[in-house]
Amino acid sequence: MEYLKKYPKLFQWLFLLIVFFALCFAIDVPETYKFIRGQAEFVKDPNQSVYFFLGKEVRYYAFDVFWRLPPLLGWLPIWINDSLFFLMNEWMPMEFWNEDTQEFKTRPLLLEISRNLTAFMTFLIELIREILLGGLETIVAFTSWDFIDAYPWLELPGLPWTIVAAGAAILSYKLSGKGLALFAGLTMIYISIFGQWKPSMQTLSFILVAAPLSFIFGLGLGIAAYKSKRVEKALYPILLVMQTMPQYAVLVPALVLFGVGDHAAVIITMVVAVPPMILLTILGLRAIPPEVIEAGRMSGCTNWQLMFKVLIPTARRDILIGVNQVIMVCFSMAVISAFIGAKGLGFNLLLALNQLNIGLALEAGLCISLIAILLDKMSLAWANKQTDYFGNLTFFQRNKNVIFFGASFVIGIILAYVGTFIFKGSFNYLFEIPHNKGISTADFWNKGVDWIFDTFFVYIKAFNTWLIQDVLQPMRALYLRMPAVATLVLAVGAGYLIGGVRSALVVAALTLFIALSPWWDRALVTLYMATFGVVISCLIGFTVGTLCFQNKKSAAFMLGVCDIFQTFPSFVYLIPVMMLFGITDTSVLIAVIVYATIPATRYTIEGLRSVPVGLHEAATMSGVNKFQRLTKIEFPLAFPHMMLGLNQTIVFALFMVIIGAFIGTEDLGQYILKALSDKNGAGIGLTLGICVAFIGLIFDNLIRTWVEKRKKHLGIA
Amino acid sequence: MSETVIKCESVYKIFGQNAKKMLEESNGNVDAKTFQERGCIVGVNNASFEVAKGEMLVVMGLSGSGKSTLLRCISRLTDATGGKIFIEGQDLLELNNKELIELRRNKMGMVFQSFALLPHKTVVENIAFPLQIKGTNTEESISRAMEMVKLVGLDGRENYFPRELSGGQQQRVGIARSLAVEPDIWFLDEPFSALDPLIRKEMQDEFLRLQEKLQKTIMFITHDFDEALKLADRIAIMKDGIIEQLDTPANIVLNPATEYVRKFTEEVPREKVLIIEDVMDASSKDNLGDLKVSKDEIIENVAEKILTQEKLVGVVDSKNNIVGSIKPSKIIDTVFGGRKNGN
């Protein structure tokens, strides 16, 4: 009784768990229940039940409602499909002027918008691509095919790789200094020599369109939301869902709206990259001390000057994190959008993975990661750049970068010209090294993989079998064994205990959506994989973070490592694990663990760092040893921040689980992948995406609510 | 009487949704309690005063008394809910956005308690900022900013970032920035409150030195009564948005208008605040002893000399004309009198 009074919360939780397990044992598995054919699968089967809603037929396998809820939302994907079709093909027909046929034509509004957007994006991408690689689409865009036929020399020649490499190095030098310049030069040379030039430049041109556009839109919408409460309120729910929506899922609707190709990839990348930019812009602007704003206004700033000379520079730190995220997402999408026809490294990477050519995949993955790191560092250096007003510089000193670039431009062209004589008849290696004609280490890697397989096969296999048979399968069975009602009770109860009625309602709504969708079983499998990944990631991340924190240098080093790892596109993580474990759930889970360990480690270090120095000293003075200090002072105070890390870890894990469908898992991701090749897949893909997003949001809501309460309690809110 | 630069007539600032309507209904009789019950917070309540050219008005009050709000109304960082404000005869509330920006760019400078420097700019860039906003070219603004850097004694640190400076140094940058455009009117909102006592004293002295040289029209805000006494030509004491008393430091110390004001004056060492002129008897100029003191002398400095006298002590002005006299016992009255009344 005394305990009960002392720890009321603990007993409430115990009570909740008891109810949960009681429900699990009380409700039996129906005899007809079988995973996979558990719910509506869009195949016709006489055993299915049928209902009609909004004129849509939904077929499903009926069970006791305590075991699995009927898919009352089963009509939603079909309905989304039909609505999309209607909007694209029938809604608001209008007269539009057609340049080619010189007459007005009636077209649905959305279709016309989509076409114009497509044309615009395609033009932008082609323009940059042709500056880098050469081509004639850009000229055609301004004139016509006939014109080009008449003047065939009017083709953009493309820059020799030497010039691009020199340009990148000089720009890096101007922005940051020797270190970055060296890195930029080496990266470019590597790309060229290894014959990845063309796909790399294709990817780069995609990024150079997608990233700036995402930045501008994100910043613009962020500012709009900062200025107007109404805009913020309208944006907020979308932002929340988009934050936890797996990137795969948005591909499918994009396919319907914009078709296949680089332009669709850019648009969809913006859809994914803009929300974090918006959130971070709002966050940064909100955090500006009011006196700084007043100082700006008292200096006589117009609204425009106030925004761009005071507010945005002051919020720079958060906005920069936003830029970093944009770049990260763009590279991630550069790979993923290969599914909808984007050209470049991503396509090669996916192809190589598909053929199980790990060596090739590794090379493409390395290229894309190097470019990602380079762009990330360059954008950072650009934002931190200082002007020197006092240096008394000569004309040469002031313009030396331009002069150097001019010089390398000329030299590059001469080299390329000379190259035409040296490499007569074969490829001009001084102009552009064609794909697969450079040095390739693929064979070496593939042999390495084979060697590893041959040598360690027994151990890897044994580990694999053990993990799958003794850990994963039972865990999966346990998750699937949960009756829907028990899961609901657990989720809602947790919501109530953590955040009161409000949280309980939010969590209930989110969980119900998933439970009433046709994919509850799949969601459980997704959840089991994510849980497994998150638990191990947290164990590793918290341990590594805590150990690194003991020393300032190692902490800074570890944060740097996290930064770099975070820049890798998520698909890259699949390469090494496939090398070792082939196409199994183990591969996916290890990729999940590696990927999700990044935020866990980062937030642990940051959390521990944020503990005020004064407290350390006070603790040391009162004779506390290092271990006691850690457990009694630092952990409790850093815990809220570490929980935010857990939140991120969950999101990262979910993303990777979904991407793992590429290797072949039986969760929601598999269906998203399927939806990609289904012409009616848009609704399914979107609904599945929302389901995954909601899983993330349930935890997000619970963790955030808890953290806020805890912070208030500790007085560090 | 020199010309009036700032003039406030019944200025009100009330926060809340129906503030304007409620103020109209109340006919100028604003009671903070009833307003609060209806969801409004009274920031400034019926403030009327004038500040003359070259004068330093110090607004003193405890935290939350509405000092900053009053200053924000006068700089129009927020719009007053009611009343009129004139800057050099111009109705501030009538100005459109463009005119207001012009006014701020040329006439006003402001210093903030938390320094409010731009973190991404160096010292010299921060100081040049208002000039660059105005459209001054880079070279000119930087050279002007360098002059300001020298004026506030930060030479050699012009390329530092705010985060690399101590609090006192940061506030010097804030002061330099506010002076860069050579404003006529200078607002300072608790500029020294965030500083350590020693630095604060140093900054106050330097501030007086600057003002001696620049002769700006100043509104200075502080919650420190000693600081107010030290700097002010006149002091306005605020409580709950109301100006309780507005007078010279001497008059406030000698004749506190309300019980609230008297509480502040109690602990004040009068001999450090008052000058001979404040306590002399201007009517009797006869029967003087040998000792003569200047009317502008602070009492503390001459008290010992006067107390050794038995006769009346003569008070002279700067031209050595006798303008009054003072009894030695008056000094004792002044120094201990106030406190006796209080008990």
Ligand SMILES: Nc1ncnc2c1ncn2[C@@H]1O[C@H](COP(=O)(O)OP(=O)(O)O)[C@@H](O)[C@H]1O
């Ligand atoms: N934007 C605001 N909204 C609502 N109340 C405010 C606002 N700004 C100030 N106040 C209130 O007005 C009163 C005066 O504040 P302020 O002028 O900042 O005091 P001071 O500067 O004297 O410490 C305080 O009670 C404060 O809570």
Ligand SMILES: [Mg+2]
């Ligand atoms: Mg204040």
